[in-house]
Amino acid sequence: MEYFDIHSHILPGVDDGSENMEESLAMIEVAYQEGTRSIFCTPHYERGKNSYTKEELNSKFQELCKEVEKVHPDMKLYLGNEVLYADGVVDDLKNGLIQTMNDTKYVLVEFNIRISYNELYQAIRKITNARFRPIIAHVERYHCLFKHIDRVDELVRMEAYLQMNISSVYGGLLDENARWCKKLVKEDYISFFGTDAHDLDDRAPYINDYVGWIEKKCGEDALEEMFVNNPIKMSKNQYLI
Numbered sequence: 001m002e003y004f005d006i007h008s009h010i011l012p013g014v015d016d017g018s019e020n021m022e023e024s025l026a027m028i029e030v031a032y033q034e035g036t037r038s039i040f041c042t043p044h045y046e047r048g049k050n051s052y053t054k055e056e057l058n059s060k061f062q063e064l065c066k067e068v069e070k071v072h073p074d075m076k077l078y079l080g081n082e083v084l085y086a087d088g089v090v091d092d093l094k095n096g097l098i099q100t101m102n103d104t105k106y107v108l109v110e111f112n113i114r115i116s117y118n119e120l121y122q123a124i125r126k127i128t129n130a131r132f133r134p135i136i137a138h139v140e141r142y143h144c145l146f147k148h149i150d151r152v153d154e155l156v157r158m159e160a161y162l163q164m165n166i167s168s169v170y171g172g173l174l175d176e177n178a179r180w181c182k183k184l185v186k187e188d189y190i191s192f193f194g195t196d197a198h199d200l201d202d203r204a205p206y207i208n209d210y211v212g213w214i215e216k217k218c219g220e221d222a223l224e225e226m227f228v229n230n231p232i233k234m235s236k237n238q239y240l241i
């Protein structure tokens with residue numbers, strides 16, 4: 001299976017992820033060995049605090065694509081942002097300041113992990129009202145959702161899509177977080193996985209250590225849906241269902 005990784009900080013020198021081209025290429029080599037063949041570069045977007053413009057982001061992305069093409073012509077890269085939600089973010093989206101996922105209506109959005117459920121709900125409503133399709137980044141992190149399957153269910157019904165960091169499913173029966181993550185996967189709430197890779201150490205773009213559990217518990221079709229089919233549809237701005 002040729003995996004998609006829809007969440008990574010692999011673009012060099014733009015955020016707290018890869019520091020330079022050399023590190024980016026080394027991270028991409030790891031991803032390639034893991035079986036990943038498509039990567040969304042999703043640098044952080046923090047309103048008023050970015051070190052780059054959208055144009056600069058695009059030119060850095062083109063540079064990386066050129067270098068990757070030389071070593072792995074079958075590795076495809078896409079550009080996006082991981083947007084930290086704040087007041088005014090929806091205006092930035094409307095004004096084209098934020099890089100959506102491959103220029104589609106899908107936008108990867110993260111929140112303060114202590115956000116209240118009411119604030120999260122209102123934020124998703126604002127984004128969908130503006131005709132964008134929010135993908136909630138690392139959904140397992142938000143305190144207001146932990147063990148609240150009713151809230152998760154409500155967000156999905158509002159047409160928010162959920163992304164989980166693949167390493168989060170790792171953990172035994174006594175690991176409450178891993179148990180919660182596994183429940184979300186098994187109950188079909190997760191549309192996408194990503195590595196959220198930042199470096200070659202603790203946050204490297206590993207996948208293979210974790211997919212075995214998904215395949216065993218959910219089957220190969222579900223694995224393919226989350227790692228291949230959904231990302232392909234998303235990259236083409238198609239609806240997932």
Ligand SMILES: [Fe+2]
Nearest residue numbers: 007009082196
């Ligand atoms: Fe991230």
